[in-house]
Amino acid sequence: MIAIVNYGAGNLNSVKKAFDYIGADVLVTARPETVASADKIVLPGVGHFSSLQALDRTGLREALLQSASAGNPFLGICLGMQWLFEGSEECIEVAGASIFPGKCRHFPSSVKSPHVGWNSLAVQEGSRLLRGIAQESFVYYTHTFYAPIVTEIAAASEYGLRFAGAVERDTIFGVQFHPEKSGDVGLSILKNFCEV
Amino acid sequence: MVKGVRFKNLRDAGDPAECAGAHARDGADEIVLLDITATSGNRRTLLDAIRRTARSLFVPFTVGGGIRQLEDAAAVFDAGADKIAINSAAVRDPALIGRIARRFGSQAVVVAIDARNVNGRFEVFAAGGREPTGREAIQWAWEAAACGAGEILLTSMDRDGTQSGFDCQLVRAVAEAVTIPVIASGGAGSARDFIKVFRDGRADAALAASIFHFGIENIAQLKRELHDASVPVRWPC
Numbered sequence: 001m002i003a004i005v006n007y008g009a010g011n012l013n014s015v016k017k018a019f020d021y022i023g024a025d026v027l028v029t030a031r032p033e034t035v036a037s038a039d040k041i042v043l044p045g046v047g048h049f050s051s052l053q054a055l056d057r058t059g060l061r062e063a064l065l066q067s068a069s070a071g072n073p074f075l076g077i078c079l080g081m082q083w084l085f086e087g088s089e090e091c092i093e094v095a096g097a098s099i100f101p102g103k104c105r106h107f108p109s110s111v112k113s114p115h116v117g118w119n120s121l122a123v124q125e126g127s128r129l130l131r132g133i134a135q136e137s138f139v140y141y142t143h144t145f146y147a148p149i150v151t152e153i154a155a156a157s158e159y160g161l162r163f164a165g166a167v168e169r170d171t172i173f174g175v176q177f178h179p180e181k182s183g184d185v186g187l188s189i190l191k192n193f194c195e196v
Numbered sequence: 197m198v199k200g201v202r203f204k205n206l207r208d209a210g211d212p213a214e215c216a217g218a219h220a221r222d223g224a225d226e227i228v229l230l231d232i233t234a235t236s237g238n239r240r241t242l243l244d245a246i247r248r249t250a251r252s253l254f255v256p257f258t259v260g261g262g263i264r265q266l267e268d269a270a271a272v273f274d275a276g277a278d279k280i281a282i283n284s285a286a287v288r289d290p291a292l293i294g295r296i297a298r299r300f301g302s303q304a305v306v307v308a309i310d311a312r313n314v315n316g317r318f319e320v321f322a323a324g325g326r327e328p329t330g331r332e333a334i335q336w337a338w339e340a341a342a343c344g345a346g347e348i349l350l351t352s353m354d355r356d357g358t359q360s361g362f363d364c365q366l367v368r369a370v371a372e373a374v375t376i377p378v379i380a381s382g383g384a385g386s387a388r389d390f391i392k393v394f395r396d397g398r399a400d401a402a403l404a405a406s407i408f409h410f411g412i413e414n415i416a417q418l419k420r421e422l423h424d425a426s427v428p429v430r431w432p433c
Contacts, residue, residue, distance in 0.1 A: 013276055047301040114303055116377050118225055118430040138430035142303040181256050
């Protein structure tokens with residue numbers, strides 16, 4: 001069973017709907033115990049970095065970190081991916097999971113913010129999450145803060161600068177874009193996650 | 197579903213859920229469903245249409261029409277919309293933009309502006325184009341962005357349904373005045389119109405209805421032409 005973590009940030013329906021569509025067994029939950037017993041975890045989220053504070057308050061943070069470090073596949077989407085980094089300029093009081101190094105930053109003023117729309121991916125060879133995804137495939141983004149390019153990058157996109165489109169370490173994955181809104185490409189990525 | 201010309205002479209254009217799915221398969225990058233009658237009586241019909249449309253749609257889905265308060269927006273999100281578009285209610289109460297943005301994020305709030313050239317000045321109209329507001333479109337777009345809007349959906353009432361090209365003058369003036377994306381709407385007739393609105397109008401996105409609903413321009417073919425003209429576009433899709 002895949003647990004989609006509900007911590008009050010954004011529309012989980014669309015993420016659940018996409019997993020339902022590909023035939024995955026998913027459950028939306030806010031309970032740390034349910035998260036702890038899940039085979040795989042999806043941490044979605046749109047909105048402000050401060051909303052991640054709810055993970056600390058509810059005991060979800062520990063459940064997520066324990067499960068991920070035990071080797072259960074983990075997928076952070078958008079804000080859920082940013083959480084995997086050390087933190088964000090958007091809300092310096094809230095700590096991320098520090099699984100990937102660096103902080104999320106605001107896009108430079110040379111480009112319009114938020115970065116909204118379809119953008120292409122420079123896919124790293126060997127990524128498990130992006131297996132079978134063609135170079136320069138388009139995915140849908142909507143975000144104001146971006147995560148830095150790190151060594152565990154799975155895909156990069158460009159918008160004013162190069163930023164992390166997807167990251168991957170062992171079975172911990174993060175995507176800044178919205179696979180549930182990225183048409184067939186996005187659904188293929190979710191299928192890959194289900195098959196990890 | 198209906199489509200009109202300059203907001204009038206509506207003609208039937210089919211079932212929204214079926215059309216949305218077909219357009220997405222053809223390569224539409226986003227689907228916008230506008231309830232242009234938006235009377236309280238047909239709210240349930242709209243929510244049902246959103247649910248049916250959202251079920252198997254995996255591109256961004258924006259819904260507008262008749263959203264007057266936070267609760268209306270919440271119901272539309274709950275039914276499966278990714279973004280809401282507000283128009284008349286935002287003109288009456290600009291603080292509504294911020295209230296919805298604080299709860300659902302700016303990325304989920306599109307402010308729709310219907311504008312018409314009145315003696316050389318772009319005036320904002322509310323209530324489906326029936327009510328002049330006295331507001332000037334460029335100033336209003338700037339204000340809406342300052343209130344927390346994530347995108348502007350800008351419709352030229354003069355061009356709506358005419359297929360005579362986007363109003364690039366209007367689009368450019370607004371796109372240069374705000375730092376959020378501007379979606380140009382009204383007047384799309386050919387691939388050349390799209391190329392013009394991206395180049396001359398500085399639009400971040402462009403919306404069309406008539407030409408797609410009635411099959412005049414094929415979306416995949418249109419995107420190919422944009423790609424060939426070096427307009428950045430999701431292609432192949």
